[in-house]
Amino acid sequence: MLSLSAAPTTAAPAAKLSRVPSAALHQKTTSAAFFSQKVQLNSLRSSCSAIKSMADSQTISVPKNEQQSPASGKKQALISLSDRKDLAFLGTGLQQLGYTIVSTGGTASALEGAGVSVTKVEQLTHFPEMLDGRVKTLHPHIHGGILARRDQKHHMEALSEHGIGSFDVVVVNLYPFYDKVTSTGGIEFEDGIENIDIGGPAMIRAAAKNHKDVLIVVDNEDYLGLLEFLKGDRDDQQFRRKLAWKAFQHCASYDSAVSEWLWKQTMGDKFPPSFTVPLELKSSLRYGENPHQNAAFYVDKSISEVNAGGIATAIQHHGKEMSYNNYLDADAAWNCVSEFQNPTCVIVKHTNPCGVASRGDILEAYRLAVKGDPVSAFGGIVAFNIEVDEALAKEIREFRSPTDGETRMFYEIVVAPKYTKKGLEILRGKSKTLRILEAKSNEKGKLSLRQVGGGWLAQDSDDLTPQDIQFNVVSDKSPAESELQDAEFAWLCAKHVKSNAIVIAKNNCMLGMGSGQPNRLESLRISMRKAGDEVKGAALASDAFFPFAWNDAVEEACEAGIGVIAEPGGSIRDKDAIECCNKYGVSLLFTNVRHFRH
Numbered sequence: 001m002l003s004l005s006a007a008p009t010t011a012a013p014a015a016k017l018s019r020v021p022s023a024a025l026h027q028k029t030t031s032a033a034f035f036s037q038k039v040q041l042n043s044l045r046s047s048c049s050a051i052k053s054m055a056d057s058q059t060i061s062v063p064k065n066e067q068q069s070p071a072s073g074k075k076q077a078l079i080s081l082s083d084r085k086d087l088a089f090l091g092t093g094l095q096q097l098g099y100t101i102v103s104t105g106g107t108a109s110a111l112e113g114a115g116v117s118v119t120k121v122e123q124l125t126h127f128p129e130m131l132d133g134r135v136k137t138l139h140p141h142i143h144g145g146i147l148a149r150r151d152q153k154h155h156m157e158a159l160s161e162h163g164i165g166s167f168d169v170v171v172v173n174l175y176p177f178y179d180k181v182t183s184t185g186g187i188e189f190e191d192g193i194e195n196i197d198i199g200g201p202a203m204i205r206a207a208a209k210n211h212k213d214v215l216i217v218v219d220n221e222d223y224l225g226l227l228e229f230l231k232g233d234r235d236d237q238q239f240r241r242k243l244a245w246k247a248f249q250h251c252a253s254y255d256s257a258v259s260e261w262l263w264k265q266t267m268g269d270k271f272p273p274s275f276t277v278p279l280e281l282k283s284s285l286r287y288g289e290n291p292h293q294n295a296a297f298y299v300d301k302s303i304s305e306v307n308a309g310g311i312a313t314a315i316q317h318h319g320k321e322m323s324y325n326n327y328l329d330a331d332a333a334w335n336c337v338s339e340f341q342n343p344t345c346v347i348v349k350h351t352n353p354c355g356v357a358s359r360g361d362i363l364e365a366y367r368l369a370v371k372g373d374p375v376s377a378f379g380g381i382v383a384f385n386i387e388v389d390e391a392l393a394k395e396i397r398e399f400r401s402p403t404d405g406e407t408r409m410f411y412e413i414v415v416a417p418k419y420t421k422k423g424l425e426i427l428r429g430k431s432k433t434l435r436i437l438e439a440k441s442n443e444k445g446k447l448s449l450r451q452v453g454g455g456w457l458a459q460d461s462d463d464l465t466p467q468d469i470q471f472n473v474v475s476d477k478s479p480a481e482s483e484l485q486d487a488e489f490a491w492l493c494a495k496h497v498k499s500n501a502i503v504i505a506k507n508n509c510m511l512g513m514g515s516g517q518p519n520r521l522e523s524l525r526i527s528m529r530k531a532g533d534e535v536k537g538a539a540l541a542s543d544a545f546f547p548f549a550w551n552d553a554v555e556e557a558c559e560a561g562i563g564v565i566a567e568p569g570g571s572i573r574d575k576d577a578i579e580c581c582n583k584y585g586v587s588l589l590f591t592n593v594r595h596f597r598h
């Protein structure tokens, strides 16, 4: 038998108001005028005796209703939290300000443990928490106290008639649904359902609707701001509205995670008839692509992105704040380098890889990646798929531009999965501005979203690697094993180059690339110019088929001495490409896979 009794009235220790309130709500709020109407609840006081209710096979005795009457002049705060971080700070602060605190089971126990006096919800509702917690606060004694308009006489009379006291402050956060359904190993469907909070959102929405009279807090970062506001002597509707906005946002994100999870459990595919992507402001940016454009960076909070890797969740260890273009470039570099199995360095400029090299010795890979196009690499983003240790950090710090042999290479960003302590220290010493990012791998199988005027395009991320693809020989000549490896390496690089993409590579090193040209021939010429004499015997990858062969890209590549060409095939002039390669003794591989990057 569970016996509930009135909360103790132990004096609470002094609260220290020392934390900083969240940025979103940080403003000078000097006032706290409360408009609780004074309504008589005499009938309540006289009639409420302990009652007994059955719930979940347990008998529960509920003591006399102790809900505050507005007439008592005592203000009430309702607290129901799953995440109890800073609860003691909040509870003691409210208690010191003279609030009566009403709370649900676990929260009430935690408050009592912190020496804060609590009235349990059951003492107001005369019902035990029931149905395994599915029903705790869903009761007119709670919702009436939240939703009543203080400026409506008949609302306050109704409260009085039914013995309901009003709430001035509601502090709620929800069952940790995201964490549960994304926990390692996942959870059973039934457990997922039980982790959907119902009573919490109902209270949050009710309080947010009635924010004119009720302060609603859903984020522990706002506890200090709340207490400061309550200590003030003037009301501030803007402060209240900001809290209400945050509350509705909190519920919207929560609901979208639940609906996305439910869709995945039920339908399994990625393209529901409608969906919401909850975004959270990570930082405001100095400007966008250009200084006249305002910009901000948002992190995807949707269930599929929780614990996800990628640039959005990268830790910045050092350097100037990330800019809009930095995010795009770092993303491109990280996505590209993460695809390679062997120790690899990728250098990106304007979202295109300008240097890529894989080697057993990462120092050598780094030097080769720079040498691939030192002019472009200067001021670029350098990405590694292995830890940056002391030796590598020194090499990054000291390496001089191959263009003049003197100027030390300058970079905007270094991104890697890990850094040794010494490696990090050395990189920090390279320059004050160098941004040092530590990123986790992107998960495969994600939905990729992109905005167009008036809508969004959704597609699977392009997860195919050369290992997933057949490189079919369609020429008379078959490539040597090393040529096939070169073709695969060039293919993987080309996947990360903007279309039209041509990459020339040899011995796990990109020698030249042509990107973003509106015709493939031009991309080919740029890539060949960059590769110079090294084009001879190298592999060439094209992200899409060649529309023409003779007197066009295929023949120019063959004439320059390319050893092997990999392309998707599928042109109505494929025959020309094959005959051309046969004429020049070049191996031609068709992949049947295209890697457009627009």
Ligand SMILES: NC(=O)c1ncn([C@@H]2O[C@H](COP(=O)(O)O)[C@@H](O)[C@H]2O)c1NC=O
Pocket (backbone or CB within 6 Å): 080, 081, 082, 083, 103, 104, 105, 106, 107, 108, 133, 134, 135, 136, 137, 138, 172, 173, 174, 175, 196, 197, 198, 199, 200, 201
């Ligand atoms: N069912 C209800 O009436 C209900 N009322 C509040 N909650 C949630 O219960 C949690 C706190 O519960 P407790 O204090 O018992 O640990 C909060 O996250 C709150 O959002 C509820 N739980 C789920 O719906």
